Amino acid sequence: MKKENRVKKNKDFQEAFKKGKSFANRQFVVYLLKKEEQSHFRIGLSVSKKLGNAVKRVQIKRYIRQAFLELEEELRNEYDYVVIARKPAADMDFHEIKKSLMHVLKIARVLKK
Template sequence: MKKEFRIKKNEEFQYAFKKGKSFANRQLVLYYVEKPAQEHFRIGLSVGKKIGNAVTRNRIKRYLRQSFQELEDNIRYPLDIVIIARQPAKSMEFAEVKKSLTHLLYKERLLKNKNNY
């Protein structure tokens, strides 16, 4: 995932939390806000310290970035997407993280087709 497609600034995270829509499952929370002026979606990842040590948190973020990279062509809109990992995410493998993320995107109709779910 290219760095220009990431959300880094606190104000952008706060905007997504306040103005965006949210949806969650047991492992992840998804906030998204439409940004018609953008050509591509951007993602912001948040994994709190309660989840585990730095190695665990970075592994979860790496899995999420890789999942977005694989789903890149199937995401419908130019959006700002913020993902917050919950406690069960620390024991998940890559395939489980991708399945959980795909489930959230599918339920919120952010995927172009349902063959990915």
């Protein structure tokens, strides 16, 4: 995932939390913020220290990024996605994380299929 496709600044996260819509299941909360001028979606990740040590948190982030990369063709490009991982995500492997994210994104109706 390229750097320009990531939400990095605190200001952008806060804007997504305040103005965006949230959708959730037991493992993830996804905030969506529509940005008409965007040609490619951006993704921001938040994984709390409560989920594990640094190694575990980075692993969860990598899994989420990879899931978004694999879903790239199906996702709408005009959104910023801010993903917050919840406690059950710490015990999941990549395929479970991808399935769970697809579930939240279907609830949010941002998958093109």
